[in-house]
Amino acid sequence: MPLNKAFHALADPTRRAVVRRLRDGAATVTELAESFDMALQSFMQHLKVPEDCGLVKSKKVGRVRICEIDHQQIGSAEEWVSEFCRARERRLDRLDEHLNNVGKKRKKHDK
Amino acid sequence: MPLNKAFHALADPTRRAVVRRLRDGAATVTELAESFDMALQSFMQHLKVPEDCGLVKSKKVGRVRICEIDHQQIGSAEEWVSEFCRARERRLDRLDEHLNNVGKKRKKHDK
Numbered sequence: 001m002p003l004n005k006a007f008h009a010l011a012d013p014t015r016r017a018v019v020r021r022l023r024d025g026a027a028t029v030t031e032l033a034e035s036f037d038m039a040l041q042s043f044m045q046h047l048k049v050p051e052d053c054g055l056v057k058s059k060k061v062g063r064v065r066i067c068e069i070d071h072q073q074i075g076s077a078e079e080w081v082s083e084f085c086r087a088r089e090r091r092l093d094r095l096d097e098h099l100n101n102v103g104k105k106r107k108k109h110d111k
Numbered sequence: 112m113p114l115n116k117a118f119h120a121l122a123d124p125t126r127r128a129v130v131r132r133l134r135d136g137a138a139t140v141t142e143l144a145e146s147f148d149m150a151l152q153s154f155m156q157h158l159k160v161p162e163d164c165g166l167v168k169s170k171k172v173g174r175v176r177i178c179e180i181d182h183q184q185i186g187s188a189e190e191w192v193s194e195f196c197r198a199r200e201r202r203l204d205r206l207d208e209h210l211n212n213v214g215k216k217r218k219k220h221d222k
Contacts, residue, residue, distance in 0.1 A: 007122035011115050016191070023199055074195070080127070081192045084185070087134055 002054070006077035009053035014046050019055060019069060026068040029058070113165070117188035120164035125157050130166060130180060137179040140169070 009015050014036075021027065021035055033043035047067070050056040055074055058067040120126050125147075132138065132146055144154035158178065161167040166185055169178040 003127070004122050004124065007118045010188075010191070011118035011122060013115065016114070020195065023195060024202060077121075078192055078195070080121070081189055084131065084134060085189050085193070091135060 002073055002076045003080060005053045006055060006073050009050050009055040009073075010077065012049065015050045015053075015055070018047065018050055018067075019074065022056060022067060022069045026066050029065045029067060032067060113184055113187045114191055116164045117166060117184050120161050120166040120184075121188065123160065126161045126164075126166070129158065129161055129178075130185065133167060133178060133180045137177050140176045140178060143178060 010019070017036065018032065021032060027035075029044065029047065030040060032047070033040045036043060036046075038046070047056065047058075051058060053073070054070055056067055057070045058065050060066075121130070128147065129143065132143060138146075140155065140158065141151060143158070144151045147154060147157075149157070158167065158169075162169060164184070165181055167178055168181045169176050171177075
């Protein structure tokens with residue numbers, strides 16, 4: 001299930017850091033390893049998890065491996081969380097409206 | 112780490128369903144079990160994970176256990192994902208602007 005995979009991939013600080021770095025554009029594995037101050041070999045191990053989760057995809061161009069975010073996968077997580085936020089905001093708006101109405105009625109009653 | 116916990120809690124369909132149900136307000140464990148068409152005992156097992164992750168908190172009021180979302184925990188996940196979206200949108204805006212400028216220069220050149 002894509003959502004399970006996406007959230008699982010985000011449940012680790014190194015994986016989140018890779019995703020955040022790639023948000024600004026594709027990068028080679030060497031560039032990524034450098035920006036995390038890691039040996040290429042160790043970094044390859046770290047990269048395996050978000051790749052397995054389908055959050056990051058990579059392709060070999062000549063002798064270089066280029067990584068980028070799989071926006072479809074992270075998009076499903078974005079959608080779930082933002083729908084959650086919007087629904088919560090709508091609920092708070094309704095509460096706000098209700099409290100305003102109670103306030104108005106009270107004022108009217110106090111007059 | 113709160114973010115790890117929050118994303119871990121969201122990486123499972125039952126846990127997401129509990130969170131979505133509680134988004135609209137607190138509910139007793141019995142109400143939750145009913146809305147998931149589950150025996151109370153089985154549901155209690157399912158509820159344990161988001162509670163352990165700190166995404167859902169519960170308190171006993173008399174003989175009833177009331178569950179609600181721990182907004183601080185899910186808030187950190189919201190923040191991370193929405194910051195990710197905003198930064199991506201800003202990047203797309205800049206790309207859009209760049210392409211517009213290229214288009215304008217081309218038109219000028221073609222005249």
